[in-house]
Amino acid sequence: MAELSFREAIAAAIAQEMARDPMVYFIGEDVGAAGGVFKATVGLFERFGPERVRDTPISEQAIIGAAMGAAMTGLRPVAEIMFSDFLATCWDMVANQVAKTRYMTDGQVSLPLVIRTANGGGTRFGAQHSQSLENWGMSVPGLKVVAPSTPADAMGLLAAAIRDPDPVLFFEQKSLYGVKGEVPEGEHVDRLGSAKVLRSGKDCTIVALAAMVPRALRAAEKLEDLDIDATAVDVRSLVPLDTRTILGEIVKTGRLFTVEENPRLCGWGAEIASIAADECFDDLDGPIVRITTPHVPLPAADVLEDVAMPSVERIIETVRKSMR
């Protein structure tokens, strides 16, 4: 095992796949010599050169369009959209073109491409650089949606996304970039569509994604002091969704809490709540409770942003009240 930061793990995954497969190319704004504005791709330009690691203009439609045209014709591109908020400027490419072309052409076209993007809040950037948009991707048929929470998962799931024959939206939560963790030595490839049970309890199941995972885990640990024994599940991948693992854990505890960074309406947890209500209603011992950011644009000031996003304390308090 080696200790890597989340951002180093991202670079390691791209390097691993570029070294393995000469058809893997990487494009985006400031990704070349600059190494990315979040320094998540440092060293790739030096190692693989300006043809395979290529700077683009600030042209998000051109970035995704070019990646799509290349993916249709033999390359396996990784395209970076600097902030996930900028997906709004190229959502036609993502939602109408990348997601639908395989289906509309009845499989004549394959689109093995990864769109990496820095996602989420906690950095005081304000409402246009802090959104948690994984549920946008989840709502469009034809896109796989992945959001890791640890350096090991970042590396393994990104490698799996690059090898996947279908388009993957890969969300990297910005506040996680500096987090360090153990990553397996040598080649590391994980599996899309597999959730991870991080902690097993008997009283309730807390399901979380990306930066909400460490918060859910800390909350679960502290809930022990209140005699609440909580399971914590890292969803890791929204599409494909590992409902088997998630429902399995809900059934064991009889209670479900979701912890979502996205604003309230149509967050990913609503889909999981709906599936749970539909498929394991008889196993539930109480209401399903969603813990989310309120339905507001995320404010910039630290005190406001911290209160808006689900915190360890809010998770504990919500679970405690609901379990009383």
Next chain:
Amino acid sequence: MSTQVQKPQAADVDRPTRLRLYQLMVELRDFEQRAYELFLENLVRGTSHLALGQEAISAGYAVAMRADDYTFCTYRGHGHTLARGASMAAAMAELLGRGNGMLHGKGGSMHLTDVKHGAMGSYAIVGAHLPIAAGAAWSAQVRKSGQVSVCFFGDGTTNIGAFHEALNLAVIWKLPVVFVCENNQYMEYTPIRSVTAVEHPAADRAAAYGLQPILIDGNDADVMYEAARHTIGKAREGGGPSLVEALTYRHGGHSRADPAKYRPDAEVREWLDRDPVKRYRERLLAAGIAEAEVNEIDTRAQQKVDAATEEARKGAPARVDEIERQVWSDGGAAWRN
């Protein structure tokens, strides 16, 4: 600033090529005409955008392309797709929503695609396919395959952001892509001149990307073929992208819902006089090609369209089990376990 229409270059197109250009134009004309008739019979559902009057552009480029070159086109894409060699019966069946359709009923009129023949798709959001065509050209460039990507779009596209993003990227990366603007004078129902800052929506903007303005008669198959040879050749030799504006006219409305009553009668008459098929027929006869030979091409085209129509009409409705097929590469649509 306004660009001048460039005169035909020395049109020394050889006889077999001319016959091929004529044959393709007649086939595309007859196909579109038949598609229109099938609407009137209420056999074509949904919408459809016919390219009646714009055949010289499809034919000129298709004849000049290498078999493995890429075509990207718009929802007005029946002609461009068929011109690459796609099955006419499969295209017609797709319009009719039949199971024997080119896309098994999942794409419809606006998305005809035949990758085997280099027809990389018909894209129904204005502007989207320009960056995608640039991407295919990027792939050809780094794979050193020698392929060229040709991207057809309408005049309305020149006012959307993706047009400008794609042109800039293609120029800075020197991509083997040819952008062909089919200026049929109307963006949907509105005259393009009334909503565009320059007179020639594509050609007058070429200089902004360091490209030569190319403004040509899109209703002249020889002119289109020569422009295609020149621009595709340049791209293939590493000379980078071109932007071509071909002046043309839709004989009908924007889509099936549009009777095109907003167009002045005199303008319509003037353009009908410049019908690319009629004009080219006259040119072949003037060049000494026997009328019987030309008539034979006309007859065969009719027969081909008749046979395609018959085969399409025989098809069963699209199969319901197609709904959950081919979302993913494993052939299925599963989003959970």
